[in-house]
Amino acid sequence: MATAAKQRIVVLGGGFAGVYTALHLCQLNKRRGDLEVFLVNRENYFCFQPLLPEIISGNIGILDTVSPLHRLVPDARLYVREVQAIDLEKKVVSLSPGFRPRETLLPYDHLVLALGTVTDFRGSPGLYEHALPFKNLADALRLRNHLIRVLEEASIEPDPALRKQLLTFVVAGGGWSGVEVVAELNDFIRNACRQYRSISRRDIEVILVHSGERILEREVSAGLGKYAQHLLAKRGVKILLKRRLASASPDAAVLADGTRLCTGTLVSTVPSSPHPLLETLQLPKERGKIVCDATLQVVGSEHLWAAGDCALVPSRGDEKYCPPTAQHAVRQAETIAHNIVARIDGRARKTFDFTGLGKMGALGSRRAIAELAGGLKLSGVLAWFMWRTVYWMKLPGLDRKIKLAISWALDFFLPPDYVQLKTGGSKGVSQIHYESGEEVFHQGDLGDALYVVLDGEVEVVVHEPPGQRVVCRLGAGEYFGELALLQHRPRNATVRCTQPTTLLALPKADFQALAMSLPQLRSDLDRVAAARGAPTSTSLTDTCPET
Numbered sequence: 001m002a003t004a005a006k007q008r009i010v011v012l013g014g015g016f017a018g019v020y021t022a023l024h025l026c027q028l029n030k031r032r033g034d035l036e037v038f039l040v041n042r043e044n045y046f047c048f049q050p051l052l053p054e055i056i057s058g059n060i061g062i063l064d065t066v067s068p069l070h071r072l073v074p075d076a077r078l079y080v081r082e083v084q085a086i087d088l089e090k091k092v093v094s095l096s097p098g099f100r101p102r103e104t105l106l107p108y109d110h111l112v113l114a115l116g117t118v119t120d121f122r123g124s125p126g127l128y129e130h131a132l133p134f135k136n137l138a139d140a141l142r143l144r145n146h147l148i149r150v151l152e153e154a155s156i157e158p159d160p161a162l163r164k165q166l167l168t169f170v171v172a173g174g175g176w177s178g179v180e181v182v183a184e185l186n187d188f189i190r191n192a193c194r195q196y197r198s199i200s201r202r203d204i205e206v207i208l209v210h211s212g213e214r215i216l217e218r219e220v221s222a223g224l225g226k227y228a229q230h231l232l233a234k235r236g237v238k239i240l241l242k243r244r245l246a247s248a249s250p251d252a253a254v255l256a257d258g259t260r261l262c263t264g265t266l267v268s269t270v271p272s273s274p275h276p277l278l279e280t281l282q283l284p285k286e287r288g289k290i291v292c293d294a295t296l297q298v299v300g301s302e303h304l305w306a307a308g309d310c311a312l313v314p315s316r317g318d319e320k321y322c323p324p325t326a327q328h329a330v331r332q333a334e335t336i337a338h339n340i341v342a343r344i345d346g347r348a349r350k351t352f353d354f355t356g357l358g359k360m361g362a363l364g365s366r367r368a369i370a371e372l373a374g375g376l377k378l379s380g381v382l383a384w385f386m387w388r389t390v391y392w393m394k395l396p397g398l399d400r401k402i403k404l405a406i407s408w409a410l411d412f413f414l415p416p417d418y419v420q421l422k423t424g425g426s427k428g429v430s431q432i433h434y435e436s437g438e439e440v441f442h443q444g445d446l447g448d449a450l451y452v453v454l455d456g457e458v459e460v461v462v463h464e465p466p467g468q469r470v471v472c473r474l475g476a477g478e479y480f481g482e483l484a485l486l487q488h489r490p491r492n493a494t495v496r497c498t499q500p501t502t503l504l505a506l507p508k509a510d511f512q513a514l515a516m517s518l519p520q521l522r523s524d525l526d527r528v529a530a531a532r533g534a535p536t537s538t539s540l541t542d543t544c545p546e547t
């Protein structure tokens with residue numbers, strides 16, 4: 001429990017807002033000694049998000065954007081756990097279990113909410129299953145690995161249609177994240193042609209889909225937005241304006257006007273959504289974010305504070321609330337730390353009145369745009385040099401600064417590494433979304449998974465030259481694809497979706513392990529196989545030697 005002598009301050013979230021709050025509190029505590037600062041974060045590192053897009057092109061290394069929290073905030077007690085619940089009445093935070101399945105409870109005197117936002121693909125069919133988000137280090141690594149895999153496949157793919165699909169890259173969202181991602185992705189893929197000799201630059205199509213009239217509409221003035229648009233187009237990026245991403249499937253990005261962009265890579269940088277944990281709290285909210293007063297205290301709460309992307313903080317600028325940027329989060333953190341201590345001491349709190357220093361964004365290939373608070377607008381190499389200098393200075397930790405400077409220097413002389421890091425084992429059960437008319441598999445394909453229909457309908461089609469015959473239709477709760485796995489032979493039919501359909505896919509190895517170990521499941525499968533007119537799996541051990 002919290003001691004009477006010391007005030008226990010628990011900070012939730014180790015991003016810009018959380019880390020800098022903990023850092024300032026620890027600094028203030030050096031002179032006082034009556035504070036206990038706890039920091040809870042999912043990862044044991046702090047991620048400097050503005051540099052993430054550079055990981056795609058390999059300009060910088062994977063670890064150049066992160067700093068270990070133990071080194072950044074050595075005087076705070078760090079809990080690398082998931083925040084599961086907050087009890088505002090009892091003033092206790094409950095954390096996910098560690099090695100042992102036991103709940104950890106953290107009581108607090110003051111609580112700082114700095115959980116940021118989340119990527120939420122709900123409401124757009126297939127995005128959760130097939131679109132790649134871009135928000136944190138794991139997303140950046142996943143995207144880079146995916147791009148290299150696609151290049152490897154495209155370089156040996158004999159089917160021209162599939163090759164074209166693999167070499168088409170779609171990014172949705174023309175805000176900062178989307179523009180920076182598409183710029184780095186375009187550079188990376190086009191430069192890769194030097195190494196993948198069977199791929200020509202002409203084969204590559206990179207598309208940016210944006211719902212507005214021009215890219216960076218809300219972010220910068222028209223002149224700079226048009227400069228960015230023109231530069232990307234000159235480098236080969238096709239920009240589709242006034243178009244909206246509606247759904248996705250394994251093979252395509254589907255736009256609201258019905259256009260199907262056949263692609264093997266869809267990155268969606270749709271605006272982030274409020275953190276789901278905040279939904280559970282009875283606190284004043286607008287658009288899902290916590291409403292604070294100008295001192296960063298949550299409106300109507302004595303011991304609650306909020307900052308960063310999860311908070312709505314009144315602004316003295318043009319907008320009603322501060323925008324969700326790192327520069328605001330870092331300064332809000334300093335104000336919160338000051339005000340918590342002021343509150344403990346019974347002194348007056350200060351108000352947050354930062355209005356922003358300006359906006360900057362990189363456009364790849366040593367170009368950037370910048371619009372500074374005084375009205376100064378820059379573009380091109382000069383803006384890029386300023387962009388790098390500012391972010392280098394902002395990156396926390398001298399060691400990281402040195403490593404980043406070395407990475408940038410080496411990038412001038414050395415080619416990027418096209419190395420795919422295979423970090424995961426079996427993919428496990430996954431969800432797949434298909435649009436109407438799309439094939440799940442084709443007759444003659446190798447069996448790779450068992451499928452369960454969650455939602456929608458598929459038809460099983462047997463190709464018998466010169467025609468084809470629909471054998472049956474399967475709906476929610478029914479499964480298919482087991483025969484090829486049980487009998488280790490190619491698919492004996494094509495399965496096609498008759499409407500938008502969501503499936504659960506159980507990979508071959510996992511399916512075979514289950515079928516081998518559960519006699520009841522095996523006999524059920526045999527029964528269905530017999531009903532579907534196939535020999536039973538009594539010789540399963542012989543036909544599936546790998547399990």
Ligand SMILES: Cc1cc2nc3c(=O)[nH]c(=O)nc-3n(C[C@H](O)[C@H](O)[C@H](O)COP(=O)(O)OP(=O)(O)OC[C@H]3O[C@@H](n4cnc5c(N)ncnc54)[C@H](O)[C@@H]3O)c2cc1C
Nearest residue numbers: 013015016017042049050082083116308309324325326327
């Ligand atoms: C690609 C990209 C580029 C950007 N570029 C810029 C830029 O150039 N300039 C700029 O000013 N801003 C930029 N931003 C925005 C900026 O990064 C955010 O405004 C800033 O990160 C907000 O800080 P935060 O602390 O509120 O949230 P975050 O930095 O998102 O931190 C939230 C933290 O909470 C943790 N967390 C969440 N839920 C839980 C849980 N249940 N349990 C435990 N931990 C949890 C997360 O792991 C994370 O560490 C960029 C953002 C992105 C994604």
